[in-house]
Amino acid sequence: MQLKEIPIAGIPYDQIKIAKVPATPEYCERPAELIPSTSRSVVINPNRTCMPLGAMWAVLGVKKAVPFVQGAQGCTTYVRYTFSRIFKEPAVIATASFHEDAAVFGGRRNLVEGIRNLVVRYWPELIGVVTTCSSEIIGDDMVSFIKMARANLRKEIGAEKADQIPIVLVNTPSFAGSHVEGYDRASRAFVETLATTRGEPNGKVNIIPGLLYPGDIREIKHLLRHMGIEAIVLFDISDTLDAPLEPPTSVPYWAPGGTEVEEIKDMANSLATFALQPHAGQAGARYLERKYGVRAVVGPPPVGVQGTDAFLKALREITGKPISRSLLEERGRLVDSLADTLHHTMMKKVAVMGDPDIVLGVTRFVLEMGMEPVALAGGTASKTFVHDVEAILAEAGYEGEPPLIINGGDLFEFEEYLKKQPRLDLIIGNSRAVDISRELQVPLVRVGFPIYDRFGYQKRPIVGYRGGEMLLAEIVNSMLDYQYPDDRTQQL
Ligand code: SF4
Secondary structure (H helix, E strand, O other), rough: OOOOOOOOOOOHHHOOOOOOOOOOOOOOOOHHHHHHHHHOOOOOOOOOEHHHHHHHHHHHOOOOOOEEEEEOOHHHHHHHHHHHHHHHHOOEEEOOOOOOHHHOOOOOHHHHHHHHHHHHHHHOOOOEEOOOOEEEEHHHHHHHHHHHHHHHHHHHOHHHHHHOOOEEEEEHHHHHEEEEHHHHHHHHHHHHHOOOOOOOOOOOEEEEOOOOOOOHHHHHHHHHHOOOOOEEOOOOOOHHHOOOOOOOOOOOOOOOOOOOOHHHHHHHHHEEEOOOOOOOOOHHHHHHHHHHEEEEEEEOOEEEEHHHHHHHHHHHHOOOOOOHHHHHHHHHHHHHHHHHHHHOOOOEEEEEEEEEHHHHHHHHHHHOOOOOOEEEEOOOOOOHHHHHHHHHHHHHHOOOOOOEEEEEOOOHHHHHHHHOOOOOOEEEEEHHHHHHHHHHHHOOOEEOOOOOOOOOOOOOOOOOOHHHHHHHHHHHHHHHHHHHOHHHHHOE
């Protein structure tokens, strides 16, 4: 093949284009039996990612904590790259750096030496050891390896210093689940390892936010502040993964914020644990309930009017604190915005994809807008997802065409279904749906994880009444841009 000659002066900027040729300019119908992911032995366009990522996300929400990944470098580099793209922040993650010898003989030496190097160089306040496919398949005996690592540390830096650094083990065999389950497992591992005694009640509530962005966690704290409620927010990434740019005051650099180890220890003494995303955090909440009788309040995600109402009412019931006037005003503004935009949203056909909790929260909200869901795709299979969606539709009195519910399938299935729909006005989901939205020529409103092709979404909340107003505005404006490209017809 003759390659096109590149002019010596270079290619002008306006000619640099990555041509995207649609694979199917005229839609070719696929064999029906290949469309459901359950009838294929291959995943096409996965709607989920790897289990250790969720556990690393969790560890990075703890103050001065470092995840230590018991696996190959790729399992760490990929996650660091993903976090840097999404949060635009450095993510310090250590790795056992498996090579052929570890694959054959196991990763004991890598863990013992790796923990030692991490401690003497960084002096973290906590280490979260996260396993991977390879260490789980080899069958590394992680509990005894961690004991050996601690014994080794005691010899080198003394028992007092070595014992000050908690090491939390999170088993995350990625072949058995997704990043959502990785976070869920971390929630249990942390409270099981650290919250070991029940003492004096602390009068606080525990919040396990799930895979929510820094902007969302700030909004949750805003709601708590306005109700005068003290909380322990587990895996608080609101500062660690959205830190102000300031000259470093210490070497090594530690991002500000994060949940303190002492706070996690105190979680057994709280009034209740709110797992805001049932699939990501419920395991920790249920453990505290079973072990110490700390009540678990699981979901619904506080998205939209009803989702946020349910969260605030549960807070009021458990703490006895009233819902403040300022929050009622925020609610009123969201309801007002819904009324102001109903003529744009009513009966619009929408498809939602992403992590199951995001899909559940957003579905409830789009029903409040009078929209009609045509397909709802949760990327992580769950025992409750289908039932939860049906309950939300029934609660809303939805009488339209029942949507396709995909419980853990891939995006090929989602896309093929949407291509056959006579009408679709909007897709709500993460950056993985970009190509689908372009092929179908419908707008994409970005929510959930991951969003790597736009800036600022990690700071913009979708939870709470104010987050609802922002999400509503984004939905309405996206549809206006697509439907009425002419400025003169865009007036509300
Ligand atoms: S799927 Fe397994 S091998 Fe791949 S990055 Fe994740 S843990 Fe590593």
